[in-house]
Amino acid sequence: MAGDKTVCVTGGSGFIGAWLVRLLLDRGYSVHATVQNLHDENETKHLEDLEEHKSNRLRLFQIDLLDYDSILKAITGVSGVFHLASPCTVDKILDPEKEVLGPAIKGTNNVLVAAKELGVKRVVITSSISAIVPSRHWPADVVKNEDCWTDVEYCKQKELWYPASKTLAEKAAWEFAKEKGLEVVVVNPGTVMGPVLPPTLNASMLMLLRLFQGCTETYEDFFMGSVHVKDVALAHILVYENPAATGRHLCVEAISHYGDFAAKVAELYPEHQFPSIPRDTQPGLLRSKDGAKKLMDLGMQFISMEQIIKDSVESLKSKGFLS
Numbered sequence: 329m330a331g332d333k334t335v336c337v338t339g340g341s342g343f344i345g346a347w348l349v350r351l352l353l354d355r356g357y358s359v360h361a362t363v364q365n366l367h368d369e370n371e372t373k374h375l376e377d378l379e380e381h382k383s384n385r386l387r388l389f390q391i392d393l394l395d396y397d398s399i400l401k402a403i404t405g406v407s408g409v410f411h412l413a414s415p416c417t418v419d420k421i422l423d424p425e426k427e428v429l430g431p432a433i434k435g436t437n438n439v440l441v442a443a444k445e446l447g448v449k450r451v452v453i454t455s456s457i458s459a460i461v462p463s464r465h466w467p468a469d470v471v472k473n474e475d476c477w478t479d480v481e482y483c484k485q486k487e488l489w490y491p492a493s494k495t496l497a498e499k500a501a502w503e504f505a506k507e508k509g510l511e512v513v514v515v516n517p518g519t520v521m522g523p524v525l526p527p528t529l530n531a532s533m534l535m536l537l538r539l540f541q542g543c544t545e546t547y548e549d550f551f552m553g554s555v556h557v558k559d560v561a562l563a564h565i566l567v568y569e570n571p572a573a574t575g576r577h578l579c580v581e582a583i584s585h586y587g588d589f590a591a592k593v594a595e596l597y598p599e600h601q602f603p604s605i606p607r608d609t610q611p612g613l614l615r616s617k618d619g620a621k622k623l624m625d626l627g628m629q630f631i632s633m634e635q636i637i638k639d640s641v642e643s644l645k646s647k648g649f650l651s
């Protein structure tokens with residue numbers, strides 16, 4: 329399986345990872361996809377189902393982000409790595425080091441060390457808008473862009489461990505890339521939604537489900553815009569294949585507030601009762617249609633918020649999460 333068209337997707341079993349694996353297989357890549365437990369059908373079956381229609385180009389590997397050797401095995405024989413595996417939650421965290429910071433930061437470091445050791449050509453890291461916001465120090469009259477970084481001290485004070493983990497992991501990746509001369513490129517997706525391939529729901533699809541269930545949370549420090557899961561997968565492939573793609577890439581259909589998103593959901597599904605959510609939910613966040621200009625300049629055309637919501641709701645209904 330060696331060669332330029334063999335890549336590894338860590339977190340291949342996840343919401344975004346499974347879509348990325350699917351699109352890579354469609355494009356003729358051979359894929360090493362990682363899962364946490366090879367014996368758990370919830371993590372493997374939806375990937376094996378993809379493989380039924382392909383020509384034996386998918387291999388599954390079990391990794392633990394804290395176990396370097398497991399990562400080394402998954403990356404052996406590939407020329408590119410997409411590093412998605414990371415704990416992803418907007419819920420309360422009791423043991424930050426164990427639950428998020430350790431796996432995110434040490435995991436990223438393990439992937440980069442293994443990639444360097446094995447001579448991998450390019451590593452795409454899935455960071456997040458959570459490494460861009462919350463960032464209240466940013467000038468109030470300037471639209472947030474890839475130069476903006478999350479304020480880690482603020483995160484620590486407010487116990488926002490997920491944004492802290494994504495920010496520290498991405499910073500560690502840039503430091504490693506610079507020091508060791510490894511080619512790294514980063515995608516920073518907004519809140520990702522769309523058709524779900526795994527049998528369980530990830531954190532961002534849970535946000536939508538909870539809105540339908542009446543949740544009044546406004547995700548003040550967690551939202552910067554939405555993006556279709558297929559667009560996120562495509563953006564990863566675009567920055568991997570395009571040598572001109574460098575640095576960070578904000579990946580949202582537009583910079584918007586959660587209140588805009590909730591209002592659009594309510595407009596599209598008038599038969600449902602939704603909680604009243606204010607329009608401005610992210611203090612000081614300037615809206616922008618072309619927040620993802622860097623990706624647009626590389627050829628990305630983003631699926632609209634309306635279509636993101638329709639595809640997500642259809643998927644929640646077809647999987648029985650929503651009636």
Ligand SMILES: NC(=O)c1ccc[n+]([C@@H]2O[C@H](COP(=O)([O-])OP(=O)(O)OC[C@H]3O[C@@H](n4cnc5c(N)ncnc54)[C@H](OP(=O)(O)O)[C@@H]3O)[C@@H](O)[C@H]2O)c1
Pocket residue numbers: 338339340341342343344345362363364365371391392393394411412413414415416431454455456457494516517518519520521530531532
């Ligand atoms: N969803 C969003 O809105 C969003 C937005 C921006 C960035 N991101 C980033 O995108 C990536 C994927 O997120 P997702 O939404 O697809 O989440 P997800 O469905 O929860 O997927 C997370 C993946 O990481 C794996 N993983 C988690 N902890 C691990 C560990 N300790 N060792 C090995 N593997 C581990 C999971 O494996 P198992 O399935 O086997 O447990 C799963 O494959 C994450 O880096 C996340 O921070 C997500």
